[in-house]
Amino acid sequence: MDYVNYNILVEKNLTVLANYNGSPTMKSKLELDELEKQELDYFITDLENPDAKIKEGRLKAIGIKLAKALFTKEIRDQFYLVQKKAGAKGVRIRLTVNHPKSRSYPWESLYLNHRYLALDEETPLTRFIPNGTFEKxxxxxxxxxxxxxxxxxxxxxxxxxxxxxxxxxxxxxxxxxxxxxxxxxxxxxxxxxxxxxxxxxxxxxxxxxxxxxxxxxxxxxxxxxxxxxxxxxxxxxxxxxxxxxxxxxxxxxxxxxxxxxxxxxxxxxxxxxxxxxxxxxxxxxxxxxxxxxxxxxxxxxxxxPNLLKKPIDQNLQSVRHTISVHPKSATADFLAPVLFLNAPDGVIFKPKLPSPPTPAPEKKIKEEVLKTPEESPPQKVKELPKLSAKCSDTIALLNSFIEDPSLTNDRKAWKGFRELIATVEQTSSEYEIEDECEELIEIRNRLGRLRRQRNEHRSAGRDELADKTEAVIQRNYSDSIHIIMRISARMPS
The missing domain is CATH 3.40.50.2300 (Response regulator)
Incomplete structure (x- = not known):
C-alpha cells in the first residue's frame, strides 16, 4: 500500500504542529489537566506490571483522551481531509515528540473515529526521528x-x-x-x-x-x-x-x-x-x-518473515492487529512494540544486486602514439568538494532548526544552507543536479524575504504573525531537506 505522510510534531513547550506535503501548518497546544496526567501515570505503571489486568474500557478511555489532546479540531479536520484526498492510499502518521514527559505516553493507544489508529494498516503510526542522513x-x-x-x-x-x-x-x-x-x-x-x-x-x-x-x-x-x-x-x-x-x-x-x-x-x-x-x-x-x-x-x-515484503511500519501495524485479536493476548499487548523510524517511506532495506562482471579489456586496433609531455594536453584536476558530507551536515542543521527554532539554530541553519547552495552552484553541471540547484536557489530567495518579515514582526511585537511566518520558514526548510537528499543520492560514494 502507498501512503501519504501526515506529520505531527510536539515541541518541547508542548506546541503541536501538523501538516502534510506542503499544506498549511496547523498549530495547537497539547493540553492535559492534572487528573488526566495522573491517570496516564497510573496507566503506564500498570502497563509495566505483568500482573495488572487492563480492561478494554480503560484502554479506550486513555486512547480517546490522548487523541483529543493531540488532534484538536483544526488538526483533526486537516487529518480527515488528508484521508479523503489520499483516496486508495493510506495515511502514515509520523509523530515526533520532543517534550520529554510526553515521550513516555502510550501514543499507540490513540483512538480516533471509533478505532485504534495503531491497528489499522491504512494509518500506520510511527515515532518519527528526523535525520536527513538516512540511507536504505x-x-x-x-x-x-x-x-x-x-x-x-x-x-x-x-x-x-x-x-x-x-x-x-x-x-x-x-x-x-x-x-x-x-x-x-x-x-x-x-x-x-x-x-x-x-x-x-x-x-x-x-x-x-x-x-x-x-x-x-x-x-x-x-x-x-x-x-x-x-x-x-x-x-x-x-x-x-x-x-x-x-x-x-x-x-x-x-x-x-x-x-x-x-x-x-x-x-x-x-x-x-x-x-x-x-x-x-x-x-x-x-x-x-x-x-x-x-x-x-x-x-x-x-x-x-515480512521484513522485505512490506514497509516496516505497515508490517508492524499488521503484527499489532494480529496480536490484538489473538484469543490469548491481553487487552493492551498490542501497545508493546513501539517503532522509532527515520525512513520517510517506511522502507529500510533495498535489494542488493550482484556486482556486474568485469568486462574484458578491448583490443587496441591502432598503435598507440606516444606524446612528449609538451604535446600532452593539460590534465584536468578535479577539485570538486565532497558534496555528500556537506549535504549531511546541512540536513542536520536544518533539522535542528525545525525541531528547535532558537536564534542560534536559525543562524546556523541559514548560514549552512547558503554555503551548501554556493557549493551546489559550483558543481551542478558536473553532477547533473541543475534542476535541484534551481529549486534550492528559489527557496533561498524566498527564505530571505520570509526571515526579514519574521524579524520585522518580532521587532514590532507582532508575535503571532512572527510565529506563523516561522512555521512557513520551517516548512521551506523541510522541503529543502528532500531536495538535498536527492542531491546526496547522486553523489559518488
Missing amino acids: KEIRKPVKMLVVGAQPAKRGLPTVHVARDIKNIEDALNEHKENGTIHLDLIRIGTVPNVLDQFKKTQYNVFHFIGHGIFENGTGKLAFESPEGKYDPVDHVRMGQMLMNQREMGLVVLNACQGAATSTSDVLTGLAPELIKMRIVPSVIAMRYSITNQMANLFSREFY
Missing part, C-alpha cells in the same frame, strides 16, 4: 539476524529466561531458517566481547536484544553481562559504538520479555531514538512493556 540498507537474502540474551547477576534484577526466550524465536523462525529466507545466529551469554566477536564475522541486518533496561543517573542502559557474569551497563553511546561498523544493519529490536518488569518505558523509549540520532540504524523497535512469551513468539513469527 542493501540486503540480499537471507535476512541475517543476531539474537543476544543477557542475564547479569545484579541485586534487584528479576530473572530473564534467556534460554526460553531465544527458543521462542528459534521456534517461530524455524521454517524460514530451513527455507533459507532467514539466517539466525544466537548469543546466549550476552557479553560485549561475545557480540563484537560475532560482528567481526558477519554483517547483520537485524540485532535483537533480550534482557533488562535500567535507569541509572537519568540515563537508560541495557544490562549486558561482564565476562564474569556480572552487570555491564551499556548506554546508547556505547551501544552505538558497538553497532558502528555494521553497515548493513537496518533494525534493532530491544525486547524486555515477561520477567523484565524493571525495564521502564522511559529506558527503552529514551535509548531507542538516540541510536537513530547517532546515525547508527534507521529503525528501532522497543518492546516497552512486558508481554507474554506466547505473544513474543507471535511477534517474531509474524514480523521477521
